[in-house]
Structures are given as structure tokens and as C-alpha cells.
Amino acid sequence: MEITTMTHAMQLHAQIIKTGKNDENTPALSKLFTFSALSISGNLTYARSIYNSLHNPNSYFSNTMLRAYSRSPDPNQALLFFLALQQNQQQQDKFTYPFLLKSCSHLRAVHEGKQLHALVCKAGLQADCFIQNSLIHMYSSCGELDNATRVFDRMANRDVISWTSIINGYVDSDRSVEALHLFERMQDDGVAPNDATMVSILRACADSGAVSIGQRIHQIIERNKLDSRANVVTALIDMYAKCGCIENAQQLFDKIVAKDVFAWTAMIAALASHGQCKKAIDLFHQMQALNIPPDERTITGVLSACRNSGWVSEGYYFFNNMEKNFGIQPRIQHYGCMVDLLARTGRLDEAEAFIKRMPIEPDEVLWRMLIWACKIHGDTIRGEHLMNQQLLNMDSNDSGSYVLLGNVYASAGKWHEKARVRRLMTQRRKEKSPGCSMIEVNGIVHEFVAGDSGHPEAERIYRKLDDIAEKLWVEGYQPKLSEVLLDIKEDEKASQLWHHSEKLAVAFGLISTSPGTKILVVKNLRSCEDCHSTMKFISKIFQREIIIRDRIRFHHFKDGFCSCGDYW
Numbered sequence: 001m002e003i004t005t006m007t008h009a010m011q012l013h014a015q016i017i018k019t020g021k022n023d024e025n026t027p028a029l030s031k032l033f034t035f036s037a038l039s040i041s042g043n044l045t046y047a048r049s050i051y052n053s054l055h056n057p058n059s060y061f062s063n064t065m066l067r068a069y070s071r072s073p074d075p076n077q078a079l080l081f082f083l084a085l086q087q088n089q090q091q092q093d094k095f096t097y098p099f100l101l102k103s104c105s106h107l108r109a110v111h112e113g114k115q116l117h118a119l120v121c122k123a124g125l126q127a128d129c130f131i132q133n134s135l136i137h138m139y140s141s142c143g144e145l146d147n148a149t150r151v152f153d154r155m156a157n158r159d160v161i162s163w164t165s166i167i168n169g170y171v172d173s174d175r176s177v178e179a180l181h182l183f184e185r186m187q188d189d190g191v192a193p194n195d196a197t198m199v200s201i202l203r204a205c206a207d208s209g210a211v212s213i214g215q216r217i218h219q220i221i222e223r224n225k226l227d228s229r230a231n232v233v234t235a236l237i238d239m240y241a242k243c244g245c246i247e248n249a250q251q252l253f254d255k256i257v258a259k260d261v262f263a264w265t266a267m268i269a270a271l272a273s274h275g276q277c278k279k280a281i282d283l284f285h286q287m288q289a290l291n292i293p294p295d296e297r298t299i300t301g302v303l304s305a306c307r308n309s310g311w312v313s314e315g316y317y318f319f320n321n322m323e324k325n326f327g328i329q330p331r332i333q334h335y336g337c338m339v340d341l342l343a344r345t346g347r348l349d350e351a352e353a354f355i356k357r358m359p360i361e362p363d364e365v366l367w368r369m370l371i372w373a374c375k376i377h378g379d380t381i382r383g384e385h386l387m388n389q390q391l392l393n394m395d396s397n398d399s400g401s402y403v404l405l406g407n408v409y410a411s412a413g414k415w416h417e418k419a420r421v422r423r424l425m426t427q428r429r430k431e432k433s434p435g436c437s438m439i440e441v442n443g444i445v446h447e448f449v450a451g452d453s454g455h456p457e458a459e460r461i462y463r464k465l466d467d468i469a470e471k472l473w474v475e476g477y478q479p480k481l482s483e484v485l486l487d488i489k490e491d492e493k494a495s496q497l498w499h500h501s502e503k504l505a506v507a508f509g510l511i512s513t514s515p516g517t518k519i520l521v522v523k524n525l526r527s528c529e530d531c532h533s534t535m536k537f538i539s540k541i542f543q544r545e546i547i548i549r550d551r552i553r554f555h556h557f558k559d560g561f562c563s564c565g566d567y568w
Contacts, residue, residue: 501523
């Protein structure tokens with residue numbers, strides 16, 4: 001008997017009660033219970049009432065309740081249900097713990113996850129592959145990658161889910177280069193990837209700019225006939241776009257016969273990040289013409305296009321109509337795009353008023369956007385006021401607010417105040433995240449930080465930097481000493497500027513690739529004004545196209561010009 005609605009399920013339940021067979025051994029009761037608990041058309045509250053009516057529910061009923069709660073809007077109910085099971089001394093089995101660990105993953109409840117791990121060991125289930133995979137996912141989701149790795153390393157038999165979970169954990173933790181190494185180990189072990197593996201490893205390629213590795217992954221995808229999966233194709237579009245190959249991304253997008261919202265969104269975001277903002281908006285209009293409803297990420301891509309072009313009126317239009325036209329309520333990322341758009345165009349009063357009118361609580365990222373714009377537009381009084389009134393009162397483990405305040409003081413020449421901020425960071429144990437740039441050469445991703453001397457080719461890199469400097473001075477290059485936020489001599493400032501991480505990466509690219517080869521560098525911070533100016537000179541002098549992907553967008557440098565039009 002097929003159950004299709006809750007009305008049908010309740011009618012069946014009434015018949016079961018009339019016959020007096022309302023116990024766990026009745027197949028029909030088990031069927032309607034499963035429908036109530038797990039079906040989209042079901043009713044979890046009704047399923048719980050069925051469970052409570054049973055005199056001695058077996059593990060199937062208990063585990064089904066746990067499974068339903070773990071994927072509900074309130075996964076904490078799974079943990080509360082489990083506590084009730086323990087108090088009633090009901091037996092658990094190997095199917096119990098994965099649902100509980102899934103709930104901990106959703107809740108980021110690592111303390112409870114560790115307690116469950118202890119119970120797993122106490123029950124002698126620590127060698128179960130399904131439980132081990134759930135532990136890896138739980139620890140990774142909770143930001144405890146070291147513990148996830150320990151579980152993974154102790155596994156006797158790893159399946160594709162094990163490898164995918166740990167790879168995904170490394171990607172989520174911004175350790176994409178290590179994720180790429182893990183994928184190589186997976187291949188060496190002869191484990192065939194699935195579509196989820198491909199999506200994770202393509203994210204690693206995208207994050208690190210490893211385009212040649214991404215191209216090899218593309219070949220593996222085609223060999224394994226995974227290129228028909230919508231999620232894989234979308235991940236390929238995203239990978240090519242984030243590796244600077246917007247043409248490849250466009251070709252893949254054009255080949256998709258039935259494009260879903262995710263493919264449209266990936267392409268719109270790709271065009272926006274590459275500064276092809278009119279194309280991004282035109283694509284959005286095409287999507288509308290085909291009656292494909294956008295989601296919140298699509299609108300974020302559209303607003304990013306407006307932000308990256310400084311289109312204030314267009315930004316307001318899309319933002320003000322997103323709820324009316326598409327039923328999408330603005331979220332923090334949409335407000336962030338608008339604040340950044342207003343702030344970067346110099347509308348600081350308007351941006352501040354916009355934040356204060358928000359119906360949701362602004363986070364520190366929004367305030368940082370405005371304060372950074374205050375620094376760029378020379379309004380240090382406003383920047384200092386907002387920093388002291390807003391950011392420093394927020395409870396955050398992030399050092400970014402302190403670094404930004406120090407930069408505001410430094411740009412105003414208030415070196416004593418900047419020193420005070422440094423002391424405060426030390427007292428509160430706030431460590432500054434270093435700027436980092438990555439470049440892939442011959443399938444290997446090389447990472448650089450400012451002043452890096454640990455690279456095997458460091459001597460050649462610095463010689464190349466000297467050569468670049470000589471040529472740039474002849475062309476009229478003048479260092480942007482205002483970008484150095486330390487109270488040091490001018491010659492020391494120039495030296496520090498010259499050793500920024502992306503300059504080191506580009507110098508390495510020049511000595512490691514043949515003439516005419518494009519150079520792609522991925523960095524974790526916004527490009528500074530001096531590096532931006534330098535890249536324009538280098539692209540002209542060495543006749544190289546240089547692509548820099550910073551935290552906000554792409555910069556395509558060619559023949560002394562940048563695709564951003566010096567607006568970023």
C-alpha cells in the first residue's frame with residue numbers, strides 16, 4: 001500500500017488502532033511511521049506521537065527518529081532524543097551514531113561530538129567505516145581538522161566517502177594545496193572518485209588557482225562519465241572562472257542544454273568577478289526571460305557586478321526589487337554588496353546611513369568595508385570613530401578589526417596610536433593573518449608570503465625582482481610609499497613594498513615559464529595600490545598578460561592597463 005499524504009497515513013493509523021495491532025511488529029505501522037518521519041509530505045510531530053505510543057520501540061524506530069531530527073531545521077532535537085534513549089537504557093547500534101554526528105556537524109557542536117566519539121569507542125564501534133566517515137565530517141565541520149585527520153589516518157579501510165570527507169575538510173579549512181595532495185594519494189590507492197569528490201577537488205583547484213591540475217581533473221571527469229552531472233559541470237565552470245580562464249567557463253556554460261539556477265548563478269558570478277559586468281547583467285536578463293527563478297546567490301552575483309562597476313542606481317534597483325520580484329529577502333551578503341558599492345564610490349554618509357537602517361544586525365565585515373573606504377577616501381576621522389564605536393566592541397577572535405584600525409592610524413601618520421593598537425593585539429592574543437599569494441607552475445602550487453626567503457628558488461627570484469625594479473624605474477615607476485603602514489625610513493618603505501607576496505609570485509612566474517605565457521596569481525587580500533601599479537608596468541615591459549585574483553575580483557593586466565580600470 002502506497003502512502004502519499006498525511007491524511008492517508010492518519011486514516012491507515014486509525015485502522016491499525018481499531019485492529020489492536022499498534023505495535024512495532026506491525027509492518028503497516030512501520031510504513032506509515034517512516035512516511036511521517038522522513039517524507040517531504042510527512043509530519044515529524046505525528047511521527048514522534050506514534051513513537052511515544054509504542055510500548056517497546058525497537059532500534060529501527062529510534063534510529064528513524066534520529067535520522068529525521070538530524071535533517072530537520074532543529075537538529076538539536078536529535079541530541080535531546082538520544083539523551084532520552086540513554087535515560088531509558090535503550091540499546092544503540094552502529095546506525096545510531098552517524099545521525100547524531102550529522103546533527104553535531106550542523107550545530108558545530110564539537111563538545112557533544114567528542115562525547116559521542118567516546119561512546120563509540122566504549123561501544124567498540126570505532127572501526128565501523130560509516131561511523132568513521134561521520135566522525136571525519138563532524139570534526140571537519142567544527143573546524144577541528146587535526147582530529148578529522150587523526151580519524152582518517154587510523155582507518156584500516158577507506159572508501160570514496162572517507163577520502164571525499166577529508167578532502168572537503170581541507171578545502172573548507174583553506175588548505176587547498178594539501179587537499180590536492182590528498183587527491184593524489186586517493187588515486188594512488190586506486191579509489192575511484194564520485195561526483196562529490198570531483199566537486200571538492202575542483203573547489204581546491206579554484207581556491208589555489210591550480211588550472212593545469214583542474215584541467216587534468218576535467219579529463220578524469222570525462223573518463224569517469226561524470227560530466228553529465230549538473231553539480232560537476234557547475235563546479236567546472238567555477239574552477240575555470242576562478243583560475244582566470246573565463247573563456248573556458250563560458251564555453252562549458254554554453255554547452256549545457258538544460259541549465260539550472262546553479263549554472264546560471266556560477267556564470268553570472270564569474271563574469272562579475274572578471275569585470276565583465278554588463279555581460280553578467282545581460283545574462284541575468286536572459287535567465288529571467290526563460291522564467292528561471294533566481295536564488296539568493298544569483299542576486300549576490302548581480303549585486304557584485306554592480307559593485308565592481310560602481311553602478312549605484314542599478315545596484316539600488318536590483319536590491320530594492322529582489323523581494324518584490326523574486327520573493328528573496330535580503331541577507332547579510334546582499335547588504336554587504338550595497339555597503340561596499342556605496343563606500344567604494346565615496347558615498348560614505350550614504351553607506352553609513354544604509355548600515356544603520358538595516359533590519360538585521362550588521363556584522364563586522366560591513367563595518368570594515370566602510371572603514372576601509374574611509375582610509376581610501378581620506379576620511380580618517382570617520383574611520384577612527386566607527387572603529388571605536390562599532391568594531392572594537394564586537395566579540396570576535398579575528399584580528400582584522402585591529403589591523404584595520406592600525407592602518408587607519410598609520411595612513412593619518414598617527415604612529416603612536418598604531419603602536420597602541422599593536423600592544424592591544426598582543427595583550428588580547430590577536431595574531432595577524434599574513435598576506436599570501438599562490439602561483440601554479442608545472443602542476444605544483446607555490447605559496448609566498450611577504451619577504452619570503454624560504455623558497456628553493458629564492459635567490460633567483462630576488463635577482464629577478466632587482467631586474468624588474470631597474471626596468472620599472474626607467475619607465476617612470478614611483479613607489480606608493482603611503483601603502484607602507486610602518487614608521488620607517490623611505491628607503492626601507494620602498495624595500496618593504498618591493499617584497500610583497502604577489503610581486504614574489506610574479507617574479508617566480510617570469511623565471512619559471514616561457515615568454516608569452518600568462519601568469520596567474522591568487523592572493524588572500526585586496527591588491528594594494530603599489531602592487532597594482534607595478535603589475536601594469538610589468539605587463540607592458542615583459543609583454544606578459546598577468547592575472548591577479550585578489551579577495552574581491554580579478555585584475556587582467558595587459559600592455560600596461562588593467563581590466564578593472566583602476567577601480568577596485
